[in-house]
Amino acid sequence: MTSTPTLLATELRFQYATGTRPRVLDIARMEVGTGERIFLQGASGSGKTTLLGLISGVLAGFEGQLEVLGENFAEISAARRDVLRGERMGYIFQMFNLIPYLTVEENIALPCRLHAHRRERITEPTVAAEVRRLATELSIAPLLGKSVTQLSVGQQQRVAAARALIGRPALIIADEPTSALDFEQREKFIELLMKECEREKAALLFVSHDPTLAKLFDRRLHMQDINRTDASPGTA
Amino acid sequence: MILLRLAARSLRNRVLTTSLTVFSIALSVFLILGVERVRRGTEDSFANTLSQTDLIVGARGAELQLLLYTVFHMGEATNNIDWKSYSKFRDHPATAWTIPISLGDSFAGYRVVATDGNFYEHYRFRGDQALTLGSGRAASDVFDVVLGSEVARKLKLSVDAPVVISHGMSTSLYHHQDKPFHVVGTLKPTGTPIDRALYITLEGMEALHMDWKNGAPPLPGMSVRPDEIRKKNVIKVGQITSFLLRTKNRIATLRLQREINFFEGEPLMSIIPGVALSRLWDTLSVADIALRAVSGCVALVSLLGMLIVLYASLNERRREMAILRALGLQPARLLFLMLMESGLLVLLGMMLGAGSLYGLLFVLQPWLVERFGLFVPIQGLSLAEWGYLGVLLLASLLLGCIPAVAAYRRSLSDGLSVRV
Numbered sequence: 133m134t135s136t137p138t139l140l141a142t143e144l145r146f147q148y149a150t151g152t153r154p155r156v157l158d159i160a161r162m163e164v165g166t167g168e169r170i171f172l173q174g175a176s177g178s179g180k181t182t183l184l185g186l187i188s189g190v191l192a193g194f195e196g197q198l199e200v201l202g203e204n205f206a207e208i209s210a211a212r213r214d215v216l217r218g219e220r221m222g223y224i225f226q227m228f229n230l231i232p233y234l235t236v237e238e239n240i241a242l243p244c245r246l247h248a249h250r251r252e253r254i255t256e257p258t259v260a261a262e263v264r265r266l267a268t269e270l271s272i273a274p275l276l277g278k279s280v281t282q283l284s285v286g287q288q289q290r291v292a293a294a295r296a297l298i299g300r301p302a303l304i305i306a307d308e309p310t311s312a313l314d315f316e317q318r319e320k321f322i323e324l325l326m327k328e329c330e331r332e333k334a335a336l337l338f339v340s341h342d343p344t345l346a347k348l349f350d351r352r353l354h355m356q357d358i359n360r361t362d363a364s365p366g367t368a
Numbered sequence: 369m370i371l372l373r374l375a376a377r378s379l380r381n382r383v384l385t386t387s388l389t390v391f392s393i394a395l396s397v398f399l400i401l402g403v404e405r406v407r408r409g410t411e412d413s414f415a416n417t418l419s420q421t422d423l424i425v426g427a428r429g430a431e432l433q434l435l436l437y438t439v440f441h442m443g444e445a446t447n448n449i450d451w452k453s454y455s456k457f458r459d460h461p462a463t464a465w466t467i468p469i470s471l472g473d474s475f476a477g478y479r480v481v482a483t484d485g486n487f488y489e490h491y492r493f494r495g496d497q498a499l500t501l502g503s504g505r506a507a508s509d510v511f512d513v514v515l516g517s518e519v520a521r522k523l524k525l526s527v528d529a530p531v532v533i534s535h536g537m538s539t540s541l542y543h544h545q546d547k548p549f550h551v552v553g554t555l556k557p558t559g560t561p562i563d564r565a566l567y568i569t570l571e572g573m574e575a576l577h578m579d580w581k582n583g584a585p586p587l588p589g590m591s592v593r594p595d596e597i598r599k600k601n602v603i604k605v606g607q608i609t610s611f612l613l614r615t616k617n618r619i620a621t622l623r624l625q626r627e628i629n630f631f632e633g634e635p636l637m638s639i640i641p642g643v644a645l646s647r648l649w650d651t652l653s654v655a656d657i658a659l660r661a662v663s664g665c666v667a668l669v670s671l672l673g674m675l676i677v678l679y680a681s682l683n684e685r686r687r688e689m690a691i692l693r694a695l696g697l698q699p700a701r702l703l704f705l706m707l708m709e710s711g712l713l714v715l716l717g718m719m720l721g722a723g724s725l726y727g728l729l730f731v732l733q734p735w736l737v738e739r740f741g742l743f744v745p746i747q748g749l750s751l752a753e754w755g756y757l758g759v760l761l762l763a764s765l766l767l768g769c770i771p772a773v774a775a776y777r778r779s780l781s782d783g784l785s786v787r788v
Contacts, residue, residue, distance in 0.1 A: 188694070190693065211698045211699055214693065214697065214698045214699065215696060216696075217694070217696040218695055218697065219696065223694050225691075225694070229691045230691075231688060231692075232381065233377045233380065233381030234377065242695060243695055243696070246370060246695055246696060246697055247696060295695075
């Protein structure tokens with residue numbers, strides 16, 4: 133652990149603006165150190181996705197303190213949070229969320245195309261070479277020229293992972309990224325994820341319902357342990 | 369650059385919606401430009417009904433009346449011009465040429481215009497367009513008649529057809545049955561009032577009324593037969609209704625106009641056709657305003673249509689917007705992306721609309737002239753048309769902000785877990 137954590141939440145509370153819904157998050161303290169790999173688990177509706185939304189800066193309007201990658205989210209603008217997310221975070225979606233009209237290669241390269249800072253941090257000489265390296269590691273190199281709509285679910289998930297990893301983000305948020313992978317692919321995926329995090333000293337916040345993976349992480353967090361609300365499942 | 373590529377690829381991905389939107393915009397652009405072209409074509413056709421004529425000369429009266437009966441063959445002259453007066457100005461040193469015009473009779477409701485060979489040689493319309501015979505030859509014999517294109521088409525007459533001219537403009541009065549004419553030629557369409565008249569010689573007009581006494585037709589058995597008229601070597605023309613005049617140089621026009629207006633031989637009046645036509649068009653400005661109003665309505669409906677289509681396609685974009693936001697695309701760039709898409713759609717629509725208009729004009733131009741006498745020029749976009757397109761583009765970009773802001777707001781509420 134270093135003195136400046138990647139993520140520090142203190143008395144973090146959140147409630148959706150509709151007014152009729154109860155508070156969905158109430159976290160006294162949560163800290164993720166630089167390079168720390170956290171396994172986050174919790175029942176459906178326990179506030180996992182809301183928490184990830186707040187950490188990634190997409191959701192706003194919280195109470196308390198939330199510092200991510202050295203920036204105080206209570207003080208910075210939405211635009212600044214967007215830039216921070218684009219430049220220094222990698223997000224692997226539960227629903228993959230690939231752009232259907234782009235090829236595999238274009239989807240993976242997109243963060244670098246949108247953010248110069250991300251492009252400057254690639255390890256290979258060109259974005260194309262970096263894309264190829266990640267694709268090779270995830271066994272999707274032969275698919276680079278294909279449309280993502282032609283891929284299987286597992287292949288799509290690996291493309292989503294490669295897109296999150298490109299440009300060496302300092303914080304990787306993975307929302308149930310292995311749910312659609314078979315055992316072999318899951319092993320490869322976790323191996324690559326860990327290797328990238330290790331190499332870049334990137335923090336990893338990994339959400340999964342598969343408890344067998346927890347042992348690979350530095351720390352395991354249960355939503356019911358950190359979230360003090362009595363929100364019943366299904367509200368978040 | 370990446371945003372432009374994303375916008376283009378996204379549009380291509382939604383090919384059906386994109387095509388429908390582009391088609392709808394193209395239709396609007398086609399209508400806006402088309403209405404503007406027709407409006408300008410109407411004005412130009414009107415202003416160019418007569419060209420290269422410096423003065424129209426007639427008996428003193430109202431300027432508008434002189435213009436109407438000489439150029440548009442509408443209404444009646446209050447008085448005639450003596451042949452001697454006409455000859456004086458025809459032979460004036462400043463005069464390049466004159467075209468005498470004698471009116472009074474008609475055929476099937478169409479005006480019969482008596483003139484001479486100068487009409488076929490010097491009459492110009494729409495800049496430097498000369499009259500062209502579609503068939504036959506110009507009228508030269510006493511009982512020759514040449515038909516305007518609309519007369520020939522509508523009455524289904526061709527060369528050698530007999531024509532019995534009626535006295536005056538009413539078809540129910542006296543018919544000059546004792547002196548039938550024969551069609552010797554037809555003119556090609558001009559898109560001007562020339563198409564709606566018949567042309568005989570000045571001698572022909574004199575021959576028709578040779579045996580009339582004090583404005584009354586000859587009594588039975590007193591009429592002069594055509595063969596008797598032919599035997600006379602020279603038919604003397606006594607009067608004409610008006611004449612067109614071209615000066616040798618433009619500087620002489622005003623001097624000659626003054627000379628005609630103050631002519632002591634008889635009260636005459638001369639007008640400059642361009643000025644008179646422009647004044648007449650101004651009096652008809654209600655039609656111009658109506659066409660402009662139609663253009664405005666078309667533009668408004670088009671923009672609203674485009675807004676509806678863009679808004680309706682928003683749902684298709686929710687996932688995309690959420691992904692791009694998750695990848696850190698800032699609000700301003702997201703707005704810019706949406707606006708670029710609107711801009712691309714409008715540009716494509718404009719190109720398709722303008723291209724279709726030019727294509728259709730190219731095919732239909734001759735038919736429009738022949739059928740409606742409307743000459744719509746095929747030429748580059750005018751400043752006003754560029755202005756219309758500029759306003760359309762600007763307005764579409766401004767309107768595009770509405771779905772763009774809506775898309776951004778939805779992307780905020782959708783967060784990172786959009787399920788659409």
